[in-house]
Amino acid sequence: MSQDRPALHLDGIGLQIGGARILQGVTLEVARGEMVGVIGPNGAGKTTLFDVISGVTTPTSGRVLLAGEDVTSRRVHQRARTGLGRTFQTSSVFPGLDARENVRLAAQAKLGAATSLWRFPRRGDDATGVADRCIAEVGLDHHAGTAAGVLSHGDKRKLEIAMLLATEPELVLLDEPMAGVGSGDVAGLVEVIRRLHGSGRTVLMVEHHMEVLLGLVDRVAVMHHGELLAVGTPDAVMADPAVQSAYLGEPV
Template sequence: MSGYILELDGVCRYFGGLKAVDDVSFRMKKGEILGLIGPNGAGKTTCFNLISGVYSPTRGRITLDGVSTGGLPPYKMAALGVGRTFQVVKPFTSLSVLNNVQVALGLDRYGGVGRSLSTWNTKASSDEAMEILEEVGIASLAHTPSGQLPLGNQRRLELARALALKPKLLLLDETFSGLRHEEISLLSRLVRAVREKGISVLLIEHNMKVAMGLSDRLVVLNRGRMLAEGSPGEVRSDPKVIEAYLGKGGAGDAS
C-alpha cells in the first residue's frame, strides 16, 4: 500500500461547458493536514464533492488509500473511510444533537438489511455519541433539537458526526467560517488533536490565517485549475497566488 491517503490524478468535472474542476492532480500523505484554498468559484467545493462521491469525475482518477474510488456514491465513500462536513450546515433538524451523532455511528449497520434491524438507541451507542460530543465541546446540548443550535455549535455538530464515522480522511468544508475568534481557536486545537490520532485532514478555508496556521501544505485552485502547491510559506510568496487573490499589480501592494 502507498503512503498516500488520497491521490487525485488529472481529475476533471465539467457541468455542460463549465469546467468546474479541470485537470487537478495532487497527493496527500497519511496524517497530513492539507489546505485547499482559492478565490470564490475556484472549484474547491466541487473537488470535495468529487472526493466524497457526490459527483463522479468526468475524467481522471481518485484513489483513496490505494483503492480507486471515482464514481462510488457518498454512502460507499463513507464506508471506505471518508467523513465530511458541509459548507452550508445540514443537521437532521428534528433529531436531537445526540441522535444526530448516533446516525453516523450506524455506519457499519447500514451495509445490509439484516444488520440494520438491530436496535439503535442502546446505552452503548448513546455513550459513544456522548464521548464524541464531549470531545467537540457540545455535550451539554446533547438533548437539544439540532435545528435550534446557533451556527458555531452546528459546525461543531457537523464535525462530531464526521468523527463518529471514524474516518481515515476528514474533509472540512469551511468549518471555520462565520465563527467567533474563540470558537476558531478551539476548533483548530480539535483539528490538530484529530490529526494526532492519525486521521488525515483536507480542509477548505477562506480565512487565510487559519488555513496557513493549520495546514502542513496548501493546494491553490483558481478557475478549476491547479495554481500552486506547497508549504504555507511558499504559497504565500507565490506571485501567481497573489495575483489570483488580489488581481494584477496586487503583488506590489501585498508586500
C-alpha cells in the same frame, strides 16, 4: 485504508459540463496523517473538487484513488465505507433532535443498524456509547441533551464533526468549517480541528478564513479557474507571485 499508500491521490481530474470546463488536470497527492488546506478565489472549483473526491460528482477525466484504490466510479456511501468522511458548507444536523441523538444516528449507521435508526436509545447501547465519546471529544458533552437547532453556529459545526467521528473516518474533508461561525466560537472550533488531525486522521480542508487555515495546515493547495495553481508550505505558497496575482489581480 492501506497504511503504505497516500491517503488520497487525484490523478489528472477534469470535469466538463456542457461547454464549460469546471476542473482541468488537477493532480494532488495527500500523505497519510497530513493536513492540507485548499484555497482559491470564489468560483475556483474548490467545493466541486470536494464533490469529486467524495463521490457526489463523477469527473469526466482522471482518477480518484483512496489509499491506492481507484474509487472514481464509486458512489458516496461506497467511499464512506473505505474511510472517507465529509462536512459541508451548510449545517447538516437534525435541528429537532438533541446533540447526542444526532451523533447516535451516525454511529448506528456505521454499526449497521440502519433498519432501526429511530429506535429509542438504551442506556449503555453501543451507538449511545460511541455518541457520548464523540460528543466529549469535540467538547459538547455539556450540550448532549440540548436540541441541535438551538446550538450556536460554532457548536453546530462541532456537532457535525462529532457526527463525522462516529463514522470512524480516516480521511476527512472539511468544507469551510468556519463559515458563519461567530468570532467567539472560532478558537474552540480550531482546537477541535487540531485534535481531529492530531488523532492521526488525514484532513483536507477548504477555508476562506486564511489566518485560521494557515495556522493549521502542513501544506496549501491553491485552485484558480478550476486548475491547481500551486502546492507547498503556507509560507512558500503565500509568497508565490502567481498566487498573489490570483487573489489580488497583480503580484505584490
